[in-house]
Amino acid sequence: MKDFTETALHKEQVYQGKFLRLNRDSVRLPNGRQSVREYLSHPGAAMVVPVLDDGRVIMVRQYRYAVSRHIMEFPAGKIDGGETGEMAARRELLEETGYEAATCEHLYSLHPSVAYVSEQLEFFRARGLRYVGHSGEENEFVEVIKLPVVQALEMMKNGEITDIKAVLGLLHLAREQGI
Numbered sequence: 001m002k003d004f005t006e007t008a009l010h011k012e013q014v015y016q017g018k019f020l021r022l023n024r025d026s027v028r029l030p031n032g033r034q035s036v037r038e039y040l041s042h043p044g045a046a047m048v049v050p051v052l053d054d055g056r057v058i059m060v061r062q063y064r065y066a067v068s069r070h071i072m073e074f075p076a077g078k079i080d081g082g083e084t085g086e087m088a089a090r091r092e093l094l095e096e097t098g099y100e101a102a103t104c105e106h107l108y109s110l111h112p113s114v115a116y117v118s119e120q121l122e123f124f125r126a127r128g129l130r131y132v133g134h135s136g137e138e139n140e141f142v143e144v145i146k147l148p149v150v151q152a153l154e155m156m157k158n159g160e161i162t163d164i165k166a167v168l169g170l171l172h173l174a175r176e177q178g179i
Helices: 087-099 151-159 165-176
Strands: 007-016 022-028 034-041 045-050 057-064 069-073 076-078 100-112 119-129 143-147
Touching: 034 143, 034 165, 045 057, 045 087, 045 165, 057 087, 057 119, 057 151, 057 165, 069 165, 076 087, 087 119, 119 165, 151 165
Parallel strands: 045 119
Antiparallel strands: 007 022, 022 034, 045 076, 057 069, 057 143, 100 119
């Protein structure tokens, strides 16, 4: 395989937000020319697919400002300093749904948008769920929805579930369950 590594010549942080950084770097390309790369630095995130004992999944519906609409998702959030992906997945599950999991199995990792963000997303599946109370976050408003995987897949086909993390989680469950 050929090596197309680009070498940073100058790094510039354009913006520092609460957890995202916008960077603009000058790079040397494999052909010797120079170019500019703009990208977001992200601390990483975890998503959990909570599966109830009866086979239904728990999803959350919340308003997402960036796309100006309500979105159906699985519980997810950034990995805080000192947390592992599993710790973040368990924390998000509790904060967003009020459930704790007996098991939280790592499924896979991926980079959702490699062209402009460094985020690595860790996918987990939670089973043995037990409702312990919804703690929530002060500025996060979510509706907890429990539904059969088949219904969620139909919602995906109809454009009601468009979040890529949710789509991948549902496709994983569908393959696993032979749907």
